[in-house]
Amino acid sequence: MSVLQQEIEAIRAREIPLAGPYPVPDSSANVLRMVFLFPYGHPYSLLCNGPMSLYELINRTPDVPAVAERALQYDCLLPDGNRLTVPGGEPYRSIESPFPVHEADIVGVSVTNSGDLHSVLRLLDLAGIPRRTADRIPGKHPLVVGGNGGLANPEVLADYLDIVALGEAEHSLTELIRTLHTHRTTPQPADAPRASLLENLARIPGLYVPSLYACDLMPGGGVSAIRPRALTVPPSVHAQALQVKDLHPAHFTYPITDGTAAGLHPVLGCLHSCDFCTLGTPPFRQAPLDMLTGYIDRLEELQVPTIIISAPTFTQYRARAALLAHIKTYADRAATTGKTVTTIIGSVRADELSADYLDAVNELGDFGHLFTELSLDDARGIITIAPEWANPELVALYGKTQKPERVNRAIDLCRTSKHVNTVMLYFIVGAPGEQPEDRLAIANYAKGVRERLGRPDGSVIVKIHQFMPEPGTPAQRLEMTDPALIDGYVDQIREHLAYLVGQQEYDAHYRVLYGESNRLYLEAICLRGDRRVGHVLEDLFDQGADLTALTRDELLTAMDKHGLDFARHLRHMDDPILPWHIVNSVPPQAEQRLITALARHTATA
DSSP states (O other): OOHHHHHHHHHHHHOEETTOSOOOOOTTSOOEEEEEEOSSOHHHHTTOHHHHHHHHHHHHOTTSOEEEEEEOOOTTOEEETTEEEOGGGOOOBOSSOSSBGGGOSEEEEEOSSGGGTTHHHHHHHHHTOOSSGGGOOBTTBOEEEEESGGGSSGGGGTTTOSEEEOBOOHHHHHHHHHHHHHHHHSOOOTTOOHHHHHHHHHTSTTEEOGGGEEEEEOTBSOEEEEEESSTTSOSOOOOBOOOGGGSOGGGTBOSEEOSSEEEEOOEESOSOOOTTOSTTSSOOEEOOHHHHHHHHHHHHHHTOOEEEEOOTTGGGOTTHHHHHHHHHHHHHHHHTTTOOOEEEEOOBOGGGOOHHHHHHHHTTSEEEEHHHHHHOSOOBSEEEEEEEOSSHHHHHHTTOOOOHHHHHHHHHHHHHHSOOOEEEEEEEESOTTOOHHHHHHHHHHHHHHHHHHTOTTOEEEEEEEEOOOOTTSTTTTSOOOOGGGHHHHHHHHHHHHHHHHOHHHHHHHEEEEEOOHHHHHHHHHHHHOOTHHHHHHHHHHHHTOOTTSOOHHHHHHHHHHTTBOHHHHHSOOOOSSOTTGGGOOOOHHHHHHHHHHHHHHHHHO
């Protein structure tokens, strides 16, 4: 047995489909084969609920003529520059089938972060599938479909993805499968153009077919026009947001566990619409309580010890008290047998924190926060709050509702609860309208929070993020700070906080955390770039550049070869047409309102 086969057999041995075994398709049904590619190892792949929910949907829906499989970044794969290879020269295969991935009919790739778009190149190479759409032969190579939040600007991979599924894909992907199945099983003229299939797919709501649009590129970056190549191609494509009744249960609950953890998404979207955040874009929806409690019962039956509530707006779930009480009942029963059940919860809004919520969380016994569980050692007794800015004027300007008095009330509740000894504060730096004193005020804010918490063992973790103008938000046109400056900003905050409280107290009770600016160089151009940026990624990939720690010089050199200017991607984007024009749904008046407010703020600062 090969090394890859041994790893796959071990994965299959520990997996438990929570809704029971999957039905075996009729071998004579001529169903399509879809393989979801994951750029992660097995444990983390189970937490990728976008592709996992679609995998579950396809395999449990009798009238969808396909089977779904999963191919991972297996532990046994060998690195070769930016590429991965299978030991012994074996073909890359899925967990479910010995047949090579490149023989599939459809391949799905999910990208959660725009700075990780290059993972698509690695996965296509690993599978032996031509990277570019133009190089793939219909009937010989699979249709490559991309999705998830990392493709908010899909133009970067326009030459590499045949289809991009925007928003929730339960309807669009199943219609894609049915359309392709009909196309494959119905005799086609020998000279039938590939475009006819793609044009049929482009008419499915939520599916964007980049090759059916022509772009007029501008020097340095950006586009002056984007045009459909045929009258049958829609002039715009909108992300799909479905009603709860149209979503598969796996959209709310992780469908497979490895026995160590499982999770749920009680809510989708957010009741608030901050100008810089994509959470408030889709409508707010809530999972039925009985669906979630039944799921918890199944986890108890299997004795799964860790429950992840990964929705960042969990405090908006109307039945949160009943759900937490149900989890507590499971945890209490487990404790009588000497077992510990841990609940990991996403961040909460300070203006939604209540004494009842804190009591319910505290009664769970062992609880933590998702970021701290994955990244830090001291994960217990922690509440995460996101003021975003220390200056109340910036908070209001960007549509955030967490005024200082609301945060103070939340900290008072934490102090009263006596169970919370650590507060994590999320802040944004580098936003338009920000002044140097606004950044230093973050240190004062953190000091005030620890004093208000009033615990000798109390700690404050300050998590810094750079402001990134996300496509699909009113902030999408705004200027972006050069990532090269952010490290210096964070150092100033850290030094000022140590000055305010003293180095000894700082070392004992504070942390200021920030990711690498190298990653943000790539994210900056991928958030705002046109189709040429994908070619930049491809060049860097082939050169063996470390795309997780890209230097500024490496990026600028690669961009220059394609006539792109890095600074142009950072500027305020006042072009009439944005690169992602076809999928843009932000009302111009929302953008203008924010731009006007910023101009007024800057003039008086």
